[in-house]
Every structure is written in structure tokens, then in C-alpha cells.
Amino acid sequence: MDKGAYDVATSSTVIDTNDTIAKRWRRATEEPAWIRVTLITISLIFVALFLLLPLSVVLYGAFEQGISVWYDAIRDPDAMSAIRLTLLIVAIVVPLNTLFGVAAAWAIAKFEFRGKPILISLIDMPFAISPVVVGLIFVILFGSQGWLGPWLSAHDLRIIFAVPGIVIVIAFGTLPFIARELIPLMQQQGKEEEEASLTLGANGWQTFWHVTLPNIKWGLIYGVILCNARAMGEFGAVAVVSGRIRGETNTMPLHIEVLYNEYMFTAAFAVSSLLTGLALVTIAIKSVVEWQEERQQRLAAA
């Protein structure tokens, strides 16, 4: 961080003192205005078609009949229990996947070992496995007809069609998010700083807390937000293992489906709008983090 701030400071000095070179450089490393405008316009149209409009549909549907209808839909006991269940699951899954993400990134980024591309590919796999197949996998493993089913029911343990099943399925689906965010980041940062810290006498944990963690902080937060969002929104696989017991094993996405199937479209969109609200939280957190960083840089430069 501090190194970057230093660079910014010196290069701005260069620009101040040598205006003509700076101008020539800028022109050479930037596109002409018309290209910039065109590229921005194309991007905005793409974003509008694929992101803004779907979001508008959800928000329009949610608030079409006024805020009180929206509020009633959220306060509905079944909706509340779906929200509570979703939060409970997130509270279990996200810390576990965070721990996993940091550990995996540390092992992969700081060390060389055979089979690394295989391990990375395996970590990526949950992105690629169809939710439909994920559901099937866990039914085959835990279902009464499955491998572990008879043993589980003999011990009166419920995994599938109960909260643990939903937890495992969502942990599976969101496994890569944090690791995937951290691995390239830590690989790129290299290990010089950690090695320096260790040679100076710090132990492994101290190095992690005071050197590595500050460096990956932003990526970690971002990964956690994504993991959180995806965990809340996971649908296809959860639908298979949840059992859809009203007020008990219906997560928010399943409750949305229930509402939609009951022709309660406004309520369905209202609950969806809560999930899209997460995107707004992302904006807020991201802005705060960026603002903090800028401030620190300014302080360091001063």
C-alpha cells in the first residue's frame, strides 16, 4: 500500500515538472476521446440490457403496489422463518469457507508442489457442477436409498431434508468464492514481504496477521461478500435436499419460488428485492474500503 502511494507521489511530481513529456505519454497510453465514449456507451448498453433491466423488473415488481404491501410480504411468518434460516446457514457456511479460502490460498500461493493445477481445478469445480447434479450427489450420498442413508436413519440422524443438508449443499456450492479471490491476489504479491518479516524474527501467525492479512484485506472482504451473496441465493441444489417444509426448511430462494407458484408475484419480488439489496450492501462496503484506502494513501503521502 505504502509503496503504491509513494509511486503516485513521485509520478505526479514528474508530471508537474515536465509537462510536455507527460502530455505525450498520456496521449500515447490513452485512447482518443471518441473511442473512449464509444467503449463506455457500448458497455453501458450491455450493462443496461443484462443487469440494470433485470434489476428494475425485480424492484418494480416488489414496490409496484406500494411499500406497505412490500413490508407485509417481508413480515409474513413464513417469509421471516425463511429469512432466519437463510441467515443461520450463512452464519455457518461463510466462516467455514473463509477459513478454507485463506488456508487454500496460503498453501497454493506460497508453496510449490506437484499437482497444483489439478488442485486449483478441483477448487473451481463447484462453480461448474450443475446445481441439479449437486442435489443428486447429496441424495445419492445421504438419501434413504443412498450410501449413508441407512446408517444415518438407524442412528436417527437427519442430514438431508433438514438444516445440515442445506448447509452442506450451500457450503459445496460456495466453496470456491473466497479461495478463488485470494489465490491470484496472493500469488501476485509473492512471498518477499512474508519472508522479510520471518527473517526479522516474527513467527508464522504474527506474519500472517500483520503482513499478509492487511495485504489481502480487500480481496478477502470482497470474497466474503460474494460468498455470502451466493450462499443466500443458492437455489437449484437446495431445492432438491430441502424437503420444502413450510416455515422450516424453506430458504429465501425457495420461499420466493413458493410465492411465485402461489401467484403472489408482488410478495415473490419483495423477498427477491431483499436479496438484491445485498448488491447495495456491496456498493456500500466497497466504497467505504476504497475511501479508507485513499485516505491512508493521502496520509502516507503527506
Add this chain to the structure above:
Amino acid sequence: MAATLVKRRVIPGFGLTMGFTLLYMGLVFFIPVGAFLLYTTTMSWDTFWSAITQRQVVASYKLSFGGSLIAATINLVFGALLAWVLVRYRFPGKRLIDALVDLPFALPTAVAGIALVTLYASTGWVGQYLDVFGIRVAYTQLGVVIALTYIGLPFVVRTVQPVLEDLEAELEEASASLGADRLTTIRRVIFPALFPALLTGYALAFARALGEYGSVVFISGNIPFRTEITPLLIVAKTEQYDYHGAAAIGTVMLVAAFMMLLLINGLQWWTSRRHG
């Protein structure tokens, strides 16, 4: 011996982190997937083969793989463009758009499907105007591509963005001061630096699209041989208690996705070793 090892490797924690990584993946990933693959082996080769080569299934591969390839390619082009615009240019609403990119991760896929069909059906906000030109999106293969593009959108943007942010301006400046024009700089300096990230984003978007179910069923017409995706057939098989058939097709999808990821990650690892 311990002394030499410590010398070779200053950074500690390999045992702990790798141990936890493998343990966690073992519980959440290896055991379930292993059990699944084992389950597939309980059927005879003939059953397996005939399950995965039914005409209807083969037609669905074409749509699923073809549609995913097209969607991933669209995402490659527009994702790179979007990442570029978000990193390099300043314009009002930039931060909002930056945050919106994650929307496809946050929104449940079923909601996304409903929203997309609301937009693109011939009575929808966008669809009614396209209808004038005779373009039908909802309930056609085009609709499948739209849904797959939507759900894969964040991958390319989010893999390219950080690399672009960290790309050192000096390289471009050097290239420019050596007399290269902008296009040459992009082609010779920026593109090679972005290439691995583009590849990763492409692979992830493709793999994700291949398995997508929730959003597609709303917007594709689900007509067998025409607009039926492979995951829907897996659902159809399970509905008929044909777990073996479902698992067989699921295995095909699983292996295809893994091969794709392995190819890309291997390629990346190889190029990074070659370039230092």
C-alpha cells in the same frame, strides 16, 4: 535435516493450511463427488453408454455446449470491455455499475429467469420492441443464450479487473515511448498480460453456463430436441426414478467441466512457469 528444510522454505504453515484445505474439501467435496462417481460405476457400461447417447440427450448436449460456448464468448468480449472501461475510464455511475456486476451471483437463478422472461417475452419490456423486427428471444435458443450470458457475466469482468488494475503503467509508457502506436501496445503489451485472466474468466463462465438450470427453464421453451438443456434432462430422469440415467448424464457434464477447467488452469500454470 530439519535445518536444511527450514532453509529451503522460510514460510511456515504448509502442513496446517494444506491439511485443512484437503480435509475441508474432503468432507464437502471429495467424499460426495467420489460417492457419486462410484455410484456411476455400479451401472454396466452398456447402460451408461445408452443413457448418455440417447438422441434427445445428444441434442441437448448440442444446445448446452453450443449455447454455453456462445454465451462465454459474448462474456469474453463484453466482460473484457467492461473491465477495461471500469478500470481505465471515469464516468458518472461507474461505482454503481461496478457493484451491479455481481448481481448474477446474488440473485437466485429462478428470480433471474423470471426477470429475464418478463423482459424478453414478446409482451415484455424489451421483447415487444424486438418482436417488431421479428426477433423472438423468449422460448427460443436465443433465450437460452441470453440467460447463460447473464449468469456467467461476472466471471470475465472479475478475473480481468484486478489484473488490469495492477498492470504497470510503465510498460505501456515504455512501449509508447519506443514508438508503438496504441493498437500495437494493446496487442503486444496489454493483451498478453491479460490473456491468462481472460482464459480463466472464459473457462469459468463456460463451465458455469454448462450446468445452469434455474434461470434457463423459465426462458427457454424446454422443447425436446430444440430448446431443452442437458440439466433439464437430468431432472426428467430423476423424476422417473432413473437415478442411474441421471447420474450417467451428470457424470458427462462433470467430466466435461473438469476437463475444461483443468485445461485452462494447466495452460495458465504452464505459461506462468515459462515466463518466470
Add this chain to the structure above:
Amino acid sequence: MPILPLHKTGVTTRSVSKLAAAVAIGSAVLTGVLSMSTPSYAQSNRVELLNVSYDPTREFYREYNAIFAEHWQTEHDQTVNVRQSHGGSGSQGRAVIDGLDADVVTLALAYDVDALHQRGELIPEDWQSRLPNNSSPYTSTIVLLVRDGNPKNIQDWDDLVRDDVEVITPNPKTSGGARWNYLALWGYGLDKFDGDEEQTYEFVRQVYENVPVLDPAARGATNTFVQRRIGDVFIAWENEAFLSVEQLGQGEYEIIVPSQSILAEPPVTVVDANVDRKGTRDVAEAYLEFLYTDDAQHLAAKHYYRPSNTDILAEYSDNFPELTLFTIDDVLGGWQHAQETHFNDGGVFDRILEDINAR
């Protein structure tokens, strides 16, 4: 798969002990998650039932559970709490086979309940004879829903093969409800062509050729027809058709009752293996028997299911016009046979799809 070349990575006793610590933490977490499952079913003054049902019965069972709870409370001085699970009939049946702890199932077709015996050994083979009327306390039939004013002038099944008509119906391979639709068509065809299977096949094929969207589930198909305004006619259960008219647009749709149709019998049963384990058999059986009482029959009629009690059915004759009803046993020799010949892989329906594709 040698991911871990141990000799290279400097495994010391310390990192082994850390590995052990990691294993310990991991297993602790797992047992923690496992122990969250604490089943408790029957207590002295309180009992829980889980009714696993299909989509369109939500509204009906919400009200029915309340009147049954009241009845049980006065009779046995015990609070009964009925938990509900709704979804597609086939996937709900499968969930019960895979371990969903249902005390009773109330599904759309006997085939899905049969599977509980055949694949899960959860109920005896003769389950359907345990309650009156083939264990179907309420029935329905398959009708046609058209847009207001019936612009395409659709009067009977014959109109569905016309070139200018688009038909909406879900995929019978994924939707139990849609199998009734298909069988209604097939039964009508058999009658019309005096049992000629080839002509019947051609008739049904022509109808499916007019289907632009084949939704995986019944409710999705309703939304396609109603929300997206796709198609001219929607093949629907009678109760679903009434519900669509009531909830989605009074005066926007009309129900057309065909000359003849199939008697749709959504059956109910106690899941023996589960109630015996949980000790809930008495209340579960009472729950289903109570469906045949007058109160429940009136409630079923209110939710547009045809009551099995003919006297009560007669009271609602305004809603339920008379038509010739055939049963699946009459025309197709029962569900097992229908499933095998028509809906399984390589069956008649698959042939229809291939034919349509080849054209």
C-alpha cells in the same frame, strides 16, 4: 493422486500436530452440524404431522389443517401441528423415498404413491384400497382454459389439433399433472377412433406439435399462459383452472368443459414406515379419514376439487358441470401400464417428440 509430495514440503512433527489440530477442528464442526438435527415428534399433549403434498393443494390444506386441528383438540385434548411441504408431485414422492419424514402424502397421481411401495418399501402394496374411493377424498378432471371471449372458438379436444391453435401444457415426463392432461387426450382419442391406437397416436402427436413451450411443472405452465400470454388454450386441472380465473384475472379467461375427460384422482395415504417409527399412526390415519367428513368435503368443493361424496358434489353442480368421465383403469389399464408404455424412456411420448422433431 500425489498432490502432496511430503518430502519436499518439510513436514516436521509440528506441522503434523497442526494437521491433527486441523482434523480435530474439522470433525468438531461436522459433529456440531450433525447434532443440530434433533427429531422430536410425539409428546403427550402435542403432536406433529408432516403432510407432503403437491403444488395446487396449498390453499386447501392450509384451511383443512385448521379445522382438523380443532377437531382433534376437542376429541383428544391434544394439539396437532401439521407441517406442510409442497412441490411437484413426482419430486415430492421422491423426497419421501429418499428420506423426507412424511407422515402422510397427498400427491397428484397414484403412480407417485406406488413408488413409495416399489422403491422405498414405505407402504404396503394394497395402500390404495385402505381408504374409500381409491383413497381419493376429492377428485378433479382436465378442462380447457381459453382467453376471454374464446377468440379461437375452442369447444372440445378436436380443436387442439387445428393449425391456428397454440396449446400450453407442461411436460408429462417432469410433471405428474401433465400426465393426466396427456392421458385425457389419449382417452378421448381412443374413444373417437374406436380404439384405433395409430389414429389416436396421430391425434395426440398433432396436439403436441402445437405446443410452443413445454414447461417442466404445472404452475410454470400456468404462468406461461397467464403472465406471458403465450398460447390460445391451456390444458389444466379443473381446480387449477378455477384458481387461475379467480386469482389471476376475473373476466380474462373462460373455462371450456370438453365433451369427455379423464377422472383425475389425487390419492392420499399414511406412510406406514414413518408413522410407526414416530408413533403418529393414530393421528395420521384420523387426519386422512377426516378428509371424507362433510366439513372437509365442503372445503374441498370450495377449493374447486370435486368432492367424492356425491350428495355434496350435487350441491355444487353450478361449479362442476356434468361430463363423461373415464378413468385411467378404463382406458389405459392403470398407472403402471400407462407409465411403462407412454412416459418411460423410449415410450409413446418419446416417439411423439421424435416424430415432431423429424418433421
